Amino acid sequence: xxxxxxxxxGAAALLSLACGGSAAGQMxxxxxxxxxxxxxxxxxxxxxxxTDAPIRLDQLRGRVVLLNFWVFTCxxxxxxxxxxxxxxxxxxxxxxxxxxxxxxEFPPYAGEHDRTNVAGALARYGxxxxxxxxxxxRTWNRYGxxxWPSxxxxxxxxxxxxxxxxxxxxxxxxxxxxxxxxxxxxxx
Amino acid sequence: MRLLLGVLLAAACERHGSEEPxxxxxxxxxxxxILSAVPAAGYRINGRVSPALELTTGQVxxxxxxxxxxxxxxxxxxxxxxxxxxxRLRGTLRASVCRTDEALCRIAAVAVDLxx
Numbered sequence: 209x210x211x212x213x214x215x216x217x218g219a220a221a222l223l224s225l226a227c228g229g230s231a232a233g234q235m236x237x238x239x240x241x242x243x244x245x246x247x248x249x250x251x252x253x254x255x256x257x258x259t260d261a262p263i264r265l266d267q268l269r270g271r272v273v274l275l276n277f278w279v280f281t282c283x284x285x286x287x288x289x290x291x292x293x294x295x296x297x298x299x300x301x302x303x304x305x306x307x308x309x310x311x312x313e314f315p316p317y318a319g320e321h322d323r324t325n326v327a328g329a330l331a332r333y334g335x336x337x338x339x340x341x342x343x344x345x346r347t348w349n350r351y352g353x354x355x356w357p358s359x360x361x362x363x364x365x366x367x368x369x370x371x372x373x374x375x376x377x378x379x380x381x382x383x384x385x386x387x388x389x390x391x392x393x394x395x396x
Numbered sequence: 397m398r399l400l401l402g403v404l405l406a407a408a409c410e411r412h413g414s415e416e417p418x419x420x421x422x423x424x425x426x427x428x429x430i431l432s433a434v435p436a437a438g439y440r441i442n443g444r445v446s447p448a449l450e451l452t453t454g455q456v457x458x459x460x461x462x463x464x465x466x467x468x469x470x471x472x473x474x475x476x477x478x479x480x481x482x483x484r485l486r487g488t489l490r491a492s493v494c495r496t497d498e499a500l501c502r503i504a505a506v507a508v509d510l511x512x
Binding site for chain 1: 442443444445446448450456467469470490492494498499500501502503
């Protein structure tokens with residue numbers, strides 16, 4: 209029995225070594241890029257839509273902030289928009305600020321960098337919360353994002369508390385999880 | 397024991413694999429040469445942003461032909477584009493891909509060096 213267990217541990221260690229890259233990929237797929245909570249990185253995007261002036265992180269102290277990294281050509285992203293619009297409608301007055309960080313997948317020839325195209329997508333999907341154009345992926349990189357869509361939930365003290373990836377819909381289990389997380393942070 | 401470890405290693409690594417999520421493929425369509433982007437098993441190609449072959453010459457060939465899903469979110473067949481008859485195609489194939497067991501998009505960039 210003992211030798212079988214030792215062999216199993218040995219196999220697991222070998223697997224871990226042999227598939228190290230895959231293990232890292234799995235962590236990223238879980239939406240985790242580091243220990244939580246941790247200070248949220250500042251952003252300095254210059255081009256914004258649905259707001260009169262650029263929004264900075266330090267202006268949002270005291271509010272809960274949900275960042276949505278997305279691009280309008282991503283179906284998983286656009287199918288999640290109704291959930292985000294719903295969060296914005298339900299929780300903005302209670303202290304939630306929802307921000308879209310529009311990060312292109314492709315170089316400029318694909319049109320994802322075009323402000324007019326982004327504005328069209330915001331209108332098409334009924335998005336009224338502010339959106340930053342992250343055309344150089346600087347904010348994306350600062351947050352260690354790898355997938356579209358990704359989500360980062362920041363508490364009133366400016367700390368990243370929750371991260372996640374992937375499409376969800378109003379009423380499904382993932383929606384319920386984010387809803388609960390938002391309410392937890394709003395209550396603090 | 398060695399055999400067991402070997403089998404375990406092979407099984408575990410194969411699941412993640414080193415295969416690219418998309419590969420370029422030359423072919424013919426209606427008597428003309430084409431380049432297709434063929435997704436690996438378990439992947440779909442985003443239909444709202446067509447794959448692109450970025451040639452080292454600076455030219456970009458968009459692979460925007462091919463049947464899409466009803467909501468246009470994915471290509472239902474490998475997207476393709478006509479390519480010059482005698483060209484050497486060298487550069488990077490870029491595609492937005494979605495694994496069928498995930499609900500997200502990721503970018504794939506594959507080096508290409510093809511001759512007809």
